[in-house]
Amino acid sequence: MNRIQQLFKKPGGKLIPYVTAGYPSLNLTTKLVLAMEKGGADMIELGLPFSDPLADGPVIQASSQVALKNGVNTQWVLEQVEIIRKSSQIPITLMGYINPILKYGYNKFFFDCQQVGVDGIIAPDLPIEEAKDFVLLSKSNNISPILLVAPNTPNDRIRTISQMAGDLVYCVAILGVTGEKLSKEATLVKYLSRVRENSNTPFIVGFGIKTHQDVERINRLSDGAVVGTSFVEKLRDSNHPEKTVLKYVKELKGVK
Amino acid sequence: MENPIKTYTLPDEKGHFEIFGGQYVPETLIPALSELKELYNTLKQDGAFTEELSQILKSYAGRPTPLTYANRISEELGFHVYLKREDLAHTGAHKINNVLGQILLAKRMGEKRIIAETGAGQHGVATATAAAKFGFPCTIYMGTEDIERQKLNVFRMELLGAEVIPVSSGSCTLKDAINEAIRDWITNVETTYYLIGSVVGPHPYPMIVRDFQSIIGKETKIQFKDITNGDQAPDTIVACVGGGSNAIGIFHTFLSDNVRLVGVEAAGKGLKTDKHAASITKGSFGVLHGSASFILQSEDGQITLPHSISAGLDYPGVGPEHSYLKSIGRVEYASATDDESISAYIWLSEKEGILPALESAHALSFLRSPDNGIHSGENVVICLSGRGDKDVQTVAEFLGRDI
Numbered sequence: 001m002n003r004i005q006q007l008f009k010k011p012g013g014k015l016i017p018y019v020t021a022g023y024p025s026l027n028l029t030t031k032l033v034l035a036m037e038k039g040g041a042d043m044i045e046l047g048l049p050f051s052d053p054l055a056d057g058p059v060i061q062a063s064s065q066v067a068l069k070n071g072v073n074t075q076w077v078l079e080q081v082e083i084i085r086k087s088s089q090i091p092i093t094l095m096g097y098i099n100p101i102l103k104y105g106y107n108k109f110f111f112d113c114q115q116v117g118v119d120g121i122i123a124p125d126l127p128i129e130e131a132k133d134f135v136l137l138s139k140s141n142n143i144s145p146i147l148l149v150a151p152n153t154p155n156d157r158i159r160t161i162s163q164m165a166g167d168l169v170y171c172v173a174i175l176g177v178t179g180e181k182l183s184k185e186a187t188l189v190k191y192l193s194r195v196r197e198n199s200n201t202p203f204i205v206g207f208g209i210k211t212h213q214d215v216e217r218i219n220r221l222s223d224g225a226v227v228g229t230s231f232v233e234k235l236r237d238s239n240h241p242e243k244t245v246l247k248y249v250k251e252l253k254g255v256k
Numbered sequence: 257m258e259n260p261i262k263t264y265t266l267p268d269e270k271g272h273f274e275i276f277g278g279q280y281v282p283e284t285l286i287p288a289l290s291e292l293k294e295l296y297n298t299l300k301q302d303g304a305f306t307e308e309l310s311q312i313l314k315s316y317a318g319r320p321t322p323l324t325y326a327n328r329i330s331e332e333l334g335f336h337v338y339l340k341r342e343d344l345a346h347t348g349a350h351k352i353n354n355v356l357g358q359i360l361l362a363k364r365m366g367e368k369r370i371i372a373e374t375g376a377g378q379h380g381v382a383t384a385t386a387a388a389k390f391g392f393p394c395t396i397y398m399g400t401e402d403i404e405r406q407k408l409n410v411f412r413m414e415l416l417g418a419e420v421i422p423v424s425s426g427s428c429t430l431k432d433a434i435n436e437a438i439r440d441w442i443t444n445v446e447t448t449y450y451l452i453g454s455v456v457g458p459h460p461y462p463m464i465v466r467d468f469q470s471i472i473g474k475e476t477k478i479q480f481k482d483i484t485n486g487d488q489a490p491d492t493i494v495a496c497v498g499g500g501s502n503a504i505g506i507f508h509t510f511l512s513d514n515v516r517l518v519g520v521e522a523a524g525k526g527l528k529t530d531k532h533a534a535s536i537t538k539g540s541f542g543v544l545h546g547s548a549s550f551i552l553q554s555e556d557g558q559i560t561l562p563h564s565i566s567a568g569l570d571y572p573g574v575g576p577e578h579s580y581l582k583s584i585g586r587v588e589y590a591s592a593t594d595d596e597s598i599s600a601y602i603w604l605s606e607k608e609g610i611l612p613a614l615e616s617a618h619a620l621s622f623l624r625s626p627d628n629g630i631h632s633g634e635n636v637v638i639c640l641s642g643r644g645d646k647d648v649q650t651v652a653e654f655l656g657r658d659i
Contacts, residue, residue, distance in 0.1 A: 050557075051426065051559045052432075052544065052545075054545075055282045057439075099542050101557070102542060102543060104557065125543070129286075148282070149283060150282070150284040151284075152445065152446070154287070157286075172283065172284060175443060176442060
């Protein structure tokens with residue numbers, strides 16, 4: 001059983017911070033992940049930067065550009081996970097667009113992910129129509145393929161997606177790209193209840209989640225809240241990145 | 257060489273041309289793509305729809321466009337050159353064929369708003385034109401780099417009532433304009449129709465755009481027979497390839513015929529430099545903007561910046577069907593540099609009294625290449641995809657002329 005499967009066997013909402021690997025600088029990635037864990041994060045989503053991130057808003061786009069300028073590639077991100085694993089067992093999922101993963105090679109990618117201790121993969125531009133090999137190879141390497149559901153995904157498709165994913169599904173909270181505003185309560189309740197009824201697996205929710213209140217709201221309706229853009233924004237404006245993320249994780253958890 | 261294509265039915269149900277094509281997009285877009293696919297598959301069998309489209313192509317876009325015999329360059333080259341005059345279609349390029357087809361789809365879908373990307377501005381102008389004609393609000397995404405080199409087209413779009421949104425991320429050209437249009441579409445998917453301008457993007461777009469552009473080849477086939485008093489088909493057809501819509505448009509009807517088909521990519525400052533846009537000739541397999549194809553990318557799978565003097569060819573990918581046709585050897589792909597294209601632009605202007613678009617000048621340039629494999633006396637059709645008025649400023653700058 002991998003760390004994601006173990007984590008989601010436990011009841012209760014989880015907090016999942018996101019950070020773009022190699023942002024704001026190369027030497028910070030492992031430190032930021034460990035600081036997030038220290039603050040009480042349940043799982044980490046680590047972004048593999050891509051030149052053309054079409055599901056991301058301007059903040060994460062800009063962080064990807066910086067990371068790529070810093071020289072980040074897939075190999076380097078996997079090395080950071082290997083370093084983190086020396087001192088931490090926090091579940092880690094990578095979030096990456098499919099082209100760099102294809103270029104790295106599916107076989108090699110999933111094998112290497114398993115070797116360094118990655119637990120899950122999210123590919124935001126890979127719908128189930130194109131995900132067959134991806135899911136097969138992921139599972140055969142004991143990695144959870146975290147497939148996506150959107151607010152306009154029909155019920156029968158939610159069932160298919162969750163069945164294919166097997167362990168965990170990622171629900172995009174809004175019709176939009178990362179960093180936009182969260183929907184109204186009624187819309188969210190309706191959407192996430194629909195997912196609850198149709199999904200065979202636990203599900204986490206991301207896009208537009210920024211505050212402790214947002215996290216509480218989302219966690220009442222799902223199994224976990226992903227916070228991304230706000231972490232990147234806070235890092236962008238911070239002189240003490242580790243302290244900043246530690247404090248923000250606590251704030252999101254509602255811990256003094 | 258034997259033609260590998262006997263009957264041609266691609267793409268398959270999921271939009272694949274073997275390993276190319278597909279739907280590599282965020283989940284949010286899947287319902288919209290499915291709806292579009294279903295509607296299109298119904299409407300293409302619907303006589304009223306096809307009649308409405310052919311009427312508007314005739315009465316508004318000016319189709320059929322002529323096939324012109326280019327006697328002076330034919331004499332110079334020693335073979336017969338025919339120009340398929342897409343430059344004479346309304347708005348000055350082949351782009352209008354696809355736009356009018358898709359805007360009728362948008363109308364049937366009950367969409368409230370049209371968005372599009374543009375590189376050279378020709379697709380943006382065509383979209384703004386059709387949006388005006390059909391009463392849709394229209395937003396066009398355009399890279400700031402392209403806005404700079406195609407100011408005339410930006411103003412044309414504004415005159416047509418469209419809002420032009422400058423895109424200053426990445427390379428500030430067509431690829432980034434497409435990213436931004438897709439982000440808009442993800443956000444406004446319930447009210448907005450994304451009118452893609454080339455045979456790129458997720459399924460069903462490469463198929464739909466191809467079908468709407470295939471009128472170029474269908475007309476060419478009939479016109480060629482008329483002009484030559486019954487010759488079956490031309491020996492060779494040449495078209496430029498950026499995303500590749502005019503090329504697919506003229507090739508498609510001839511795929512199972514015994515006709516040599518040549519696509520000409522932009523070699524920019526040369527294929528030995530990194531400043532070109534030759535995705536088929538120099539690229540590798542990858543995924544960009546929703547489909548798998550040949551793309552220009554780094555060893556790490558990051559998209560690299562293309563270069564071409566022609567904004568319409570300045571794109572790091574190519575339609576998936578072209579990659580497929582290359583992979584099975586049905587279409588040959590050559591390239592022309594910035595210099596060669598400018599020279600062909602001037603050549604056609606002086607010899608035939610036609611200013612070609614710089615994009616089309618790439619195809620023309622192939623005729624003058626010493627190793628083009630064209631035999632004397634052959635019949636060659638060039639897809640003259642657009643007119644060159646928009647490029648006058650670029651050509652003048654290239655020649656160091658102040659106008």
